[in-house]
Amino acid sequence: MTPLSHTRALLLAAGLIVAPLAGAAQQVDAIGNIGALVNQGFGAVSALRADIFDAERRLNELESALTVASPGVGRGEPSQLATEIARHPLVLTAKPLCKDAFQELVVENVPARVDVIDRCIDDISPRIRYRTALECATLHWVLSGDGQLRLNGYVQGEEDRAQLASTYGAQTVASVTAKPFPACAALEALELPLTSNAKPGVRLLSDKTRVAFKESLAFEVTTPDFFAFVYVVYLQADGSVVNLTPRTRLLREQYRPRSTILFGDGVAGRQLYTASAPAGSEAIIVVTSRSPIDSLDTLEIGPRGQFALAANGAPLDQNGFLGLLSKGMQEEHQGIGSREISAEVLHITVVP
Numbered sequence: 001m002t003p004l005s006h007t008r009a010l011l012l013a014a015g016l017i018v019a020p021l022a023g024a025a026q027q028v029d030a031i032g033n034i035g036a037l038v039n040q041g042f043g044a045v046s047a048l049r050a051d052i053f054d055a056e057r058r059l060n061e062l063e064s065a066l067t068v069a070s071p072g073v074g075r076g077e078p079s080q081l082a083t084e085i086a087r088h089p090l091v092l093t094a095k096p097l098c099k100d101a102f103q104e105l106v107v108e109n110v111p112a113r114v115d116v117i118d119r120c121i122d123d124i125s126p127r128i129r130y131r132t133a134l135e136c137a138t139l140h141w142v143l144s145g146d147g148q149l150r151l152n153g154y155v156q157g158e159e160d161r162a163q164l165a166s167t168y169g170a171q172t173v174a175s176v177t178a179k180p181f182p183a184c185a186a187l188e189a190l191e192l193p194l195t196s197n198a199k200p201g202v203r204l205l206s207d208k209t210r211v212a213f214k215e216s217l218a219f220e221v222t223t224p225d226f227f228a229f230v231y232v233v234y235l236q237a238d239g240s241v242v243n244l245t246p247r248t249r250l251l252r253e254q255y256r257p258r259s260t261i262l263f264g265d266g267v268a269g270r271q272l273y274t275a276s277a278p279a280g281s282e283a284i285i286v287v288t289s290r291s292p293i294d295s296l297d298t299l300e301i302g303p304r305g306q307f308a309l310a311a312n313g314a315p316l317d318q319n320g321f322l323g324l325l326s327k328g329m330q331e332e333h334q335g336i337g338s339r340e341i342s343a344e345v346l347h348i349t350v351v352p
Helices: 005-011 023-070 080-086 095-107 114-123 158-168 181-191 318-334
Strands: 138-143 149-155 173-179 201-204 210-212 217-223 229-236 241-243 261-262 279-291 340-351
Touching: 005 095, 095 114, 114 210, 114 340, 138 181, 149 181, 158 173, 181 279, 181 340, 201 340, 229 261, 229 318
Parallel strands: 149 173, 210 340
Antiparallel strands: 138 149, 201 217, 217 261, 229 241, 229 279, 279 340
């Protein structure tokens, strides 16, 4: 098998379809089968290690030949193999040092740091997506610290979680949490940015996640440890989408590493945010990036910078915004480059 096909095998292993079994009596067989798939994923990671070492040798030996022999490839452009490794989803979720080391595979005249890449591969933990008919769910099979197979992720409600527990057992789904819409859809749209090791922070100043009418909704955002452009979006229980960080000039404001940004406390000219009707589920989305995100910037329409479609100027509802957010993030991670995009989502329940 060629190194490129090893890499594709890893891509397939990361997306294997695992269908739930209906009968509780079949649970043991199901776990055994899934365990075999997880082992296959770890085997694919080992294959990726061999790919990278072989890729380094091939890139050194065939650098000039690739440039001459590949139609449309100019000097200094990466080979398909090196680019595919550097853009692999598991690599995109690695630590910044590791991502940089993988990205150097596609840069001309920059020797690959094989020792760093070796350590980074050991730190990569493959996940196998759990494909489910449950609406608004993001789930993966993972191995816990004690070597046991576990489901990890989010479902829309406790009924969905109970359904999984009845099939696989309470312990297997212990780390699955219920996140009602719109939070579950935001988590789904931001799946890769949420795995970043340099995520922003977001919390209500009260440290609550269940807020009664007239109580404060003031919150703070902490930027990650890099100079970041920040997008903060509030999804309200009435279905509206509020852009809290619109551009106030031609270029979006950039924040220093580990900056704290306050919203809704009524201090220093800031607005005062309090919970009000209707009751329901709300979410605060924070997305940070090393450079402006065009797919979000182009949605800002009008002097207040609220999100709308330029075609008719009508404000986006939550389904429309989250759909475009998901599409934009997929395009970002399919593109060439390794710029850091990270995110966090805070789920809030407003009650009477």
